[in-house]
Amino acid sequence: MSADKKTKTGHKKTKAGERLTKIMTDYYVDLHKGANKGKFVVWGAIIIPAELLKGFDSVVFAVPESHAATRAAKALGPMQCEKAEQMSYSMDLCSYARIDIGTAFDGGKGSPTFGLPKPDLLISNNNNCSLLVKWFDVYHREWGTPHFILDVPFCYESQKKKDLNYIIDQYHDLIRILEEMTGEKLDMEKVQEALNYTNEALKHWKRFISFAANRPSGITAFDSFVQMAPILTMRGTPELAEHFKFLADETEERVEAGIFPIPNERYRLLWDNIAPWHQLRKMSSRLAKLGANIVSASYTYCFGSLEGNFDPYHYEGSDPLWALARMQNTTICPTGLGLRCKAMSEAIERIGIDGVVFASNRSCKVYSLMQMDQQKYISEKCGIPTVMIDVDHADVRKYSEENAFLRIEALLESIGARRAGA
Amino acid sequence: MRALAPGELEHSRECGLTKVLTVGVDSGSNTTKVAVMRNGTIIGSGVTFTGYSAEKSWKRLLEDVLSDLGVDMSSVGRIVSTGYGRNVVGIADKAITEITCHAAGAHFLDSSIRSIIDVGGQDSKFIALDGNGRVENFAMNDKCAAGTGRFLEVMARALEVDLDKFGEISLQSENPARISSLCTVFAESEVVSLISKGESRENIIAGIHEAIASRITSMINRVGVRCPVLMAGGVAKNIGVVKALERELGADIKVLETAQVNGAIGAAVLAAAIEG
Numbered sequence: 001m002s003a004d005k006k007t008k009t010g011h012k013k014t015k016a017g018e019r020l021t022k023i024m025t026d027y028y029v030d031l032h033k034g035a036n037k038g039k040f041v042v043w044g045a046i047i048i049p050a051e052l053l054k055g056f057d058s059v060v061f062a063v064p065e066s067h068a069a070t071r072a073a074k075a076l077g078p079m080q081c082e083k084a085e086q087m088s089y090s091m092d093l094c095s096y097a098r099i100d101i102g103t104a105f106d107g108g109k110g111s112p113t114f115g116l117p118k119p120d121l122l123i124s125n126n127n128n129c130s131l132l133v134k135w136f137d138v139y140h141r142e143w144g145t146p147h148f149i150l151d152v153p154f155c156y157e158s159q160k161k162k163d164l165n166y167i168i169d170q171y172h173d174l175i176r177i178l179e180e181m182t183g184e185k186l187d188m189e190k191v192q193e194a195l196n197y198t199n200e201a202l203k204h205w206k207r208f209i210s211f212a213a214n215r216p217s218g219i220t221a222f223d224s225f226v227q228m229a230p231i232l233t234m235r236g237t238p239e240l241a242e243h244f245k246f247l248a249d250e251t252e253e254r255v256e257a258g259i260f261p262i263p264n265e266r267y268r269l270l271w272d273n274i275a276p277w278h279q280l281r282k283m284s285s286r287l288a289k290l291g292a293n294i295v296s297a298s299y300t301y302c303f304g305s306l307e308g309n310f311d312p313y314h315y316e317g318s319d320p321l322w323a324l325a326r327m328q329n330t331t332i333c334p335t336g337l338g339l340r341c342k343a344m345s346e347a348i349e350r351i352g353i354d355g356v357v358f359a360s361n362r363s364c365k366v367y368s369l370m371q372m373d374q375q376k377y378i379s380e381k382c383g384i385p386t387v388m389i390d391v392d393h394a395d396v397r398k399y400s401e402e403n404a405f406l407r408i409e410a411l412l413e414s415i416g417a418r419r420a421g422a
Numbered sequence: 423m424r425a426l427a428p429g430e431l432e433h434s435r436e437c438g439l440t441k442v443l444t445v446g447v448d449s450g451s452n453t454t455k456v457a458v459m460r461n462g463t464i465i466g467s468g469v470t471f472t473g474y475s476a477e478k479s480w481k482r483l484l485e486d487v488l489s490d491l492g493v494d495m496s497s498v499g500r501i502v503s504t505g506y507g508r509n510v511v512g513i514a515d516k517a518i519t520e521i522t523c524h525a526a527g528a529h530f531l532d533s534s535i536r537s538i539i540d541v542g543g544q545d546s547k548f549i550a551l552d553g554n555g556r557v558e559n560f561a562m563n564d565k566c567a568a569g570t571g572r573f574l575e576v577m578a579r580a581l582e583v584d585l586d587k588f589g590e591i592s593l594q595s596e597n598p599a600r601i602s603s604l605c606t607v608f609a610e611s612e613v614v615s616l617i618s619k620g621e622s623r624e625n626i627i628a629g630i631h632e633a634i635a636s637r638i639t640s641m642i643n644r645v646g647v648r649c650p651v652l653m654a655g656g657v658a659k660n661i662g663v664v665k666a667l668e669r670e671l672g673a674d675i676k677v678l679e680t681a682q683v684n685g686a687i688g689a690a691v692l693a694a695a696i697e698g
């Protein structure tokens with residue numbers, strides 16, 4: 001019976017959880033079908049303007065990072081990483097890149113989605129990291145696939161106008177290239193329509209993640225991590241907007257009915273970094289036994305938010321290229337320490353967080369590099385205990401559960417001791 | 423630590439007091455430690471190698487410590503377990519991390535202590551305490567073995583010197599060798615190459631202590647040292663490491679006779695505080 005299905009997080013699968021499986025399956029099926037019918041396949045980094053691609057009927061969009069996360073969550077990470085390592089790619093490279101390279105050059109073997117259809121165009125950006133650009137370049141070298149690189153300036157304060165215009169200029173180049181390669185003219189109305197769907201979806205996503213502020217929390221970050229898949233792959237579609245509405249509505253109903261993922265919630269934590277894909281079930285159930293819930297995570301705000309703010313940005317104008325350029329500087333990357341600290345401290349206050357788990361990620365240096373300073377800032381500014389643990393988001397070989405839990409349990413004890421002493 | 427006065431337990435029993443002891447079990451990666459407490463006093467403790475079975479080790483050790491005190495499990499009330507194997511101590515009333523237990527142990531033994539450096543077999547920790555002995559902040563080594571007891575064990579093997587003699591030997595050094603690698607495996611090769619170049623044992627060992635001290639100090643500086651500082655864990659017995667750390671930190675470090683069982687003492691103290 002469907003009601004008895006268990007999620008990755010160990011509790012009963014919600015209807016939105018079941019729906020997610022279906023829409024993601026449909027997405028991958030449609031992707032392969034489209035490619036088989038001769039559609040133009042774009043592989044893109046997660047934060048490229050996916051809505052722009054919706055202005056071309058002939059284009060389908062695949063996201064290697066999201067695909068790698070799916071495999072890591074299904075415990076296939078190490079096997080795929082090893083394939084890349086056997087090809088002499090260093091173990092120090094991001095595990096998403098190793099998983100993807102390992103799978104791509106092995107014809108998608110071992111992938112639950114049969115890999116991704118071969119690309120006609122690669123679009124990367126340096127918002128997140130320069131490694132991603134090099135990773136996409138591997139395919140450019142090996143297969144001769146053209147590679148368009150979006151250069152997104154780093155920001156230490158609000159995005160500058162000249163940087164925004166610089167990004168828009170690059171969008172015009174991208175449009176020209178896509179028109180030349182597909183033989184199709186961009187339909188800007190469809191781009192606007194896609195942006196409207198994304199806006200609608202983000203409105204509901206915001207409703208959904210806001211249930212973290214409820215006591216006990218209406219959600220766990222682990223559920224949010226899993227539900228992020230379509231934000232990365234299906235932006236600009238009505239299916240995404242419908243799904244997030246369903247998700248937020250169902251969560252609201254559950255909260256109203258008094259159904260909470262961790263009813264005996266004693267500790268409300270915030271997670272900083274990419275999801276530990278290989279640990280979702282184990283970590284959430286071990287935390288649940290301790291009465292702890294990671295209610296929120298900076299990662300779940302990594303798309304659709306603007307620098308210095310965790311909340312998704314709601315665009316109301318009618319210039320899609322402007323909006324898409326504006327959203328290139330998100331909360332996490334590429335923004336400076338001051339902006340990251342501002343966004344996190346506001347969220348801590350708003351959601352009511354007792355402690356922060358900074359997950360130093362062996363793979364994602366760009367996410368992890370500032371964490372030590374950020375930890376110091378948050379401990380001092382917000383006056384709450386924090387802890388740093390070692391993880392790798394997709395390569396379980398670089399993670400030690402006992403090491404991580406010793407630190408997390410000590411964090412919970414610190415929270416408890418402060419309460420007792422207060 | 424105060425020894426049990428003859429007849430003390432018998433007297434308690436005669437007064438109808440059973441289960442008068444509280445116990446702390448620290449099941450570490452390398453060694454297992456036990457501390458027994460009665461009426462606010464630590465009356466017994468012991469240390470053994472953890473070996474293959476953490477469960478067998480703590481059970482045997484606890485039986486031995488209790489039998490030295492002339493009692494058995496029937497006198498034991500609350501038990502708190504700590505250490506990496508804290509969850510394998512099935513009979514424990516509560517499992518508490520070493521961080522909290524070390525803080526409780528140090529505060530119990532000397533309430534002025536504000537920082538603890540604990541260097542054990544598998545990890546090193548720095549714990550900053552507030553004025554009430556509560557954990558205010560802590561830092562631990564990352565996955566790497568550098569800065570832990572394991573690092574010293576590997577070096578002792580390479581030098582064919584008994585680890586217990588490391589401290590003493592290093593004090594004779596006049597010119598510590600420079601070990602620059604942070605990685606244990608690379609540092610071992612550096613040591614082997616120093617041996618082949620004819621560098622003296624005392625200089626190499628002193629160099630190893632400086633390397634470990636500098637690694638631990640960078641971890642400590644993440645939190646910030648505050649005095650008085652106590653060193654706990656098995657490595658505290660190594661005077662060479664303690665001296666090197668004092669030089670690096672520019673602060674005196676207290677080492678108590680109970681350094682190695684500090685976490686177990688803290689666990690026993692916390693066991694005594696469990697209500698009900």
Ligand code: SF4
Nearest residue numbers: 094128129132363364
């Ligand atoms: S290093 Fe981080 S930002 Fe770069 S591809 Fe990997 S996960 Fe993404």
